[in-house]
Amino acid sequence: MGFAAIDLRSDTVTRPDAAMRRAMADAEVGDDVLDHDPTMARLEERVASELGYDDALWVPSGSMGNLIALMLHLQRGDAFLAPENAHVLGSELGTAAWLAQGMPRVLPHDAGPGRPTPETVSAATAAGPYFALKTTLLCLENTHNFAGGSVFDVAEWKALLGAARTAGLLVHLDGARVWNAAVALGVQPGDLTSGADTVQVCLSKGLGAPVGSMLASDSARIAEARRIRKMLGGGVRQGGILAAAGLLALDNIGSLAGDHANAKLLADGLRERGWTVEDPQTNIVLADGPLSVAELADLGIAAVTVVGKIRFVTHRDVSEADIRETLDRL
Known part of the structure; x- marks a missing residue:
C-alpha cells in the first residue's frame, strides 16, 4: 500500500490558501514598472514600516534581493564577510562574485550554530598591507538555514552591528526567515533588523505566498535598487496580483x-x-x-x-x- x-x-x-487566491484574483493592479502598482505600493509601505525602514522593494526571490543588496554595497574586488554555509555563499550560484563582483570571506560559527562573534568580525577586518583585500561589508543570516534554523537574539544582533560599525563595514541582513526568529524570541521583526543598511525578508517561506521577497533600506538605496532590479529582469507589470498574496502572508506570521x-x-x-x-x-x-x-x-x-x-x-x-x-x- x-x-x-x-x-x-x-x-x-x-500553497496559497483559498483566501489568498481570492485576494490575488481581486487585487487592484497597475503597471509597476511604469507607474508603481497600487497594491505593490501598499505592500512595500507595510514591510518598510514593520521592519523600521524608509522604503522597501518587492523582488521575485530572496536570492535576487540579496544580490541587489550586494550590488548596492560592493565595489569591484571588495571583500565581504558571511557566516559559514550562509545562503549568500553557497546557494546563490556565485552571483556575489559573478555579478556583485565581491570576494566572499567565511566567518566561523564560534558563538554557536550560524552565529559568529563580534570578536571574529573584528579580527577578520584587521588592517593589512595595501595590497590586501579591502573588506567593506558584513552579511548576516537570521535564521541561519543550514545551521538548523538557528537564531541570534537582539543583544547579539546589536553587538555584531557594533563590531561592524567599528570596523567601518556596511551590514546586510539576509532575513529570509527573520519572521521565525522574531516569533521564537517573542520580539518584533524590526527588533532584529533595525540598524542594518539593507535587509531582505521572504514572503514565500512558511507564510504561504507563492512567490516574492522584500528588500528594505533608506529611500535613496531603494530607488537605486529599483533600477538594479530592472537591470536583472526583475520588474513586474501587474504586480498587485503577487503583492496581494504578500499582504495576506504577513498576516500569517503568528x-x-x-x-x-x-x-x-x-x-x-x-x-x-x-x-x-x-x-x-x-x-x-x-x-x-x-x-x-x-x-x-x-x-x-x-x-x-x-x-x-x-x-x-x-x-x-x-x-x-x-x-x-x-x-x-x-
Whole structure:
C-alpha cells in the first residue's frame, strides 16, 4: 500500500490558501514598472514600516534581493564577510562574485550554530598591507538555514552591528526567515533588523505566498535598487496580483509558532527512534539517522540532505497529525 506524501523538504512548498487566491484574483493592479502598482505600493509601505525602514522593494526571490543588496554595497574586488554555509555563499550560484563582483570571506560559527562573534568580525577586518583585500561589508543570516534554523537574539544582533560599525563595514541582513526568529524570541521583526543598511525578508517561506521577497533600506538605496532590479529582469507589470498574496502572508506570521512546536515534536520523536538530532530553535530540524532520503521517500516522507545531514522543515501545510504520522511510519 502506498503512503500519502508528507512534504518536509522546505517551507517553500506551501500553497496559497483559498483566501489568498481570492485576494490575488481581486487585487487592484497597475503597471509597476511604469507607474508603481497600487497594491505593490501598499505592500512595500507595510514591510518598510514593520521592519523600521524608509522604503522597501518587492523582488521575485530572496536570492535576487540579496544580490541587489550586494550590488548596492560592493565595489569591484571588495571583500565581504558571511557566516559559514550562509545562503549568500553557497546557494546563490556565485552571483556575489559573478555579478556583485565581491570576494566572499567565511566567518566561523564560534558563538554557536550560524552565529559568529563580534570578536571574529573584528579580527577578520584587521588592517593589512595595501595590497590586501579591502573588506567593506558584513552579511548576516537570521535564521541561519543550514545551521538548523538557528537564531541570534537582539543583544547579539546589536553587538555584531557594533563590531561592524567599528570596523567601518556596511551590514546586510539576509532575513529570509527573520519572521521565525522574531516569533521564537517573542520580539518584533524590526527588533532584529533595525540598524542594518539593507535587509531582505521572504514572503514565500512558511507564510504561504507563492512567490516574492522584500528588500528594505533608506529611500535613496531603494530607488537605486529599483533600477538594479530592472537591470536583472526583475520588474513586474501587474504586480498587485503577487503583492496581494504578500499582504495576506504577513498576516500569517503568528502561525509560525505552530510550525516551531511541530519541529520540536518531530525532533523529540526522531531522537526517541535512535536519530541524532540537533534541538531546533525554529522550524528546521537537522538529523542523522538510520534512513537515507531515498528510504524516507519510500515511506512517503520527503526531506533533503544539507551539510551532510537530513533536513526536515515544518510549515503551515503540515499539521501536528502529519508529524505524528511521520513518526509512526518511522
